[in-house]
Amino acid sequence: MNIVVCVKQTVDTAATVTVSDGEISWGDAPLVLNPWDEYAVEQALLSKEAHGGKVTAISLGPEGAKDALKQALAMGCDEAILIKDAAFDDADSLVVSKALAASITKLGEIDLAFFGRQAVDSDTGVTFAQVARRLGWPALSLASKVEELDPGAQTIAVERMLEGSRQRLRSKLPVVVSVVKEINEPRYPSFMGIRKASRAEIPEWSAGDIGLAEVPKAALSWPKVFAPPKIETECEFIEGEAAEEIATKLADRLLEEKVI
Ligand SMILES: Cc1cc2nc3c(=O)[nH]c(=O)nc-3n(C[C@H](O)[C@H](O)[C@H](O)COP(=O)(O)OP(=O)(O)OC[C@H]3O[C@@H](n4cnc5c(N)ncnc54)[C@H](O)[C@@H]3O)c2cc1C
Numbered sequence: 154m155n156i157v158v159c160v161k162q163t164v165d166t167a168a169t170v171t172v173s174d175g176e177i178s179w180g181d182a183p184l185v186l187n188p189w190d191e192y193a194v195e196q197a198l199l200s201k202e203a204h205g206g207k208v209t210a211i212s213l214g215p216e217g218a219k220d221a222l223k224q225a226l227a228m229g230c231d232e233a234i235l236i237k238d239a240a241f242d243d244a245d246s247l248v249v250s251k252a253l254a255a256s257i258t259k260l261g262e263i264d265l266a267f268f269g270r271q272a273v274d275s276d277t278g279v280t281f282a283q284v285a286r287r288l289g290w291p292a293l294s295l296a297s298k299v300e301e302l303d304p305g306a307q308t309i310a311v312e313r314m315l316e317g318s319r320q321r322l323r324s325k326l327p328v329v330v331s332v333v334k335e336i337n338e339p340r341y342p343s344f345m346g347i348r349k350a351s352r353a354e355i356p357e358w359s360a361g362d363i364g365l366a367e368v369p370k371a372a373l374s375w376p377k378v379f380a381p382p383k384i385e386t387e388c389e390f391i392e393g394e395a396a397e398e399i400a401t402k403l404a405d406r407l408l409e410e411k412v413i
Pocket residue numbers: 159160161187189190193211212213214244245246247249253267268269270271272273274275276277278279280281373375378
């Protein structure tokens with residue numbers, strides 16, 4: 154099977170993100186492989202291990218995004234490609250999806266393209282669907298289980314995780330699949346994998362290399378970014394001799410504050 158996994162480099166979720174004068178900062182917190190994408194990489198590797206083939210990780214981003222690609226290589230991906238071009242600065246998801254779809258097309262006969270459900274920094278959760286639309290492939294979103302994958306029949310069946318229910322879907326390959334964290338347990342990169350990845354030369358594809366002679370300008374802009382208003386809270390302890398007395402006092406306070 155010829156499998157692609159799209160990965161984004163994002164800020165570590167443990168970082169303290171601040172917004173000041175419209176500028177976002179996460180200090181010197183590390184940038185990491187988008188946590189949702191670790192599950193996508195794992196699923197790509199499991200699919201390859203079950204059916205043979207090759208997994209290629211691709212990322213659109215700056216030079217530093219090679220670190221995220223190296224993590225994907227260390228986990229076991231066979232190849233990695235960085236899509237990098239000044240023309241992609243300030244790209245929105247329409248531009249990013251155009252570049253990712255063009256790169257997948259350039260790679261040739263692809264059976265499966267795995268994505269995380271969303272990127273933890275800008276959280277739009279739309280890139281995979283836009284890529285599927287551009288390729289003309291079905292999009293199976295929020296997959297929590299790959300139930301069947303049959304390269305011979307060129308079919309896949311997944312379970313989707315919906316609020317309060319599960320849904321089974323079957324599709325013809327090639328297909329785009331976005332995954333949720335219930336789908337697997339991402340492996341830790343092995344020592345050998347880390348060594349191999351650290352020595353890997355990651356090729357860079359420019360806009361021209363993927364056939365985008367002209368990159369469209371972003372349709373969206375984000376002129377104002379601001380921190381949510383600070384919520385000031387006061388803690389009040391209700392005391393009393395017995396539970397009944399405390400409960401009565403609490404109910405009175407809640408009535409006074411018009412909470413109930
Ligand atoms: C403050 C700010 C606000 C923004 N707001 C918006 C906005 O409202 N709308 C908008 O379209 N863009 C916005 N962007 C741009 C945004 O950062 C992205 O470049 C782009 O929209 C992709 O969306 P996402 O990161 O939310 O990815 P999602 O759609 O949430 O990502 C889903 C999956 O797609 C794949 N993926 C996403 N990006 C890449 C990539 N670069 N390389 C490889 N795989 C990838 C990963 O598998 C990921 O798990 C904003 C940027 C900033 C800095």
